[in-house]
Amino acid sequence: NAGVTQTPKFQVLKTGQSMTLQCAQDMNHEYMSWYRQDPGMGLRLIHYSVGAGITDQGEVPNGYNVSRSTTEDFPLRLLSAAPSQTSVYFCASSYTSGTGELFFGEGSRLTVL
């Protein structure tokens, strides 16, 4: 059981470049979300989804796009990377009922020069 898989684990971008962080889960979870974590800080919610075709903004959505075409995948797109987006990104998923515990991926470390 792979759980939540994020790719790539590391990425370096130049300002203005675009890229997509991939997140896939094999637990049939309805809820998926993206967080960013800056040094010494907690996790801040970027975007989330409660099912295929449904997405919504979190606390810090500016500069990021998401889509949810399947239950399994929830990619995060940076259309024009900025140095302020240098961070560690975590994807998480859960059922929308039951215990509600979140399962996290191992993170994607992004540096924007």
Add this chain to the structure above:
Amino acid sequence: DAKTTQPPSMDCAEGRAANLPCNHSTISGNEYVYWYRQIHSQGPQYIIHGLKNNETNEMASLIITEDRKSSTLILPHATLRDTAVYYCIVRARPTNDYKLSFGAGTTVTVRA
């Protein structure tokens, strides 16, 4: 979701119990207390959750005060591998509000 307040850091001796406090004075009746931990830049890991009764699992115990305004996570026999950032959050379950964010948490250092 209600706000939580945790001490920024604490030390614990290996083999001793670690008691991690969390204040959530504005918690509402349908909100649960959840604890997660994050070991050195890994993805956070679920530990335990509770509503009003004390809870115990293989990882930890959760003690919630009778007025539910605070709680304590207990790691009964801390090991060096328990060194991590511990997050206390409250959320309603089931919920239509999924805007769940984590504060800075408590950095726990277990010393030999």
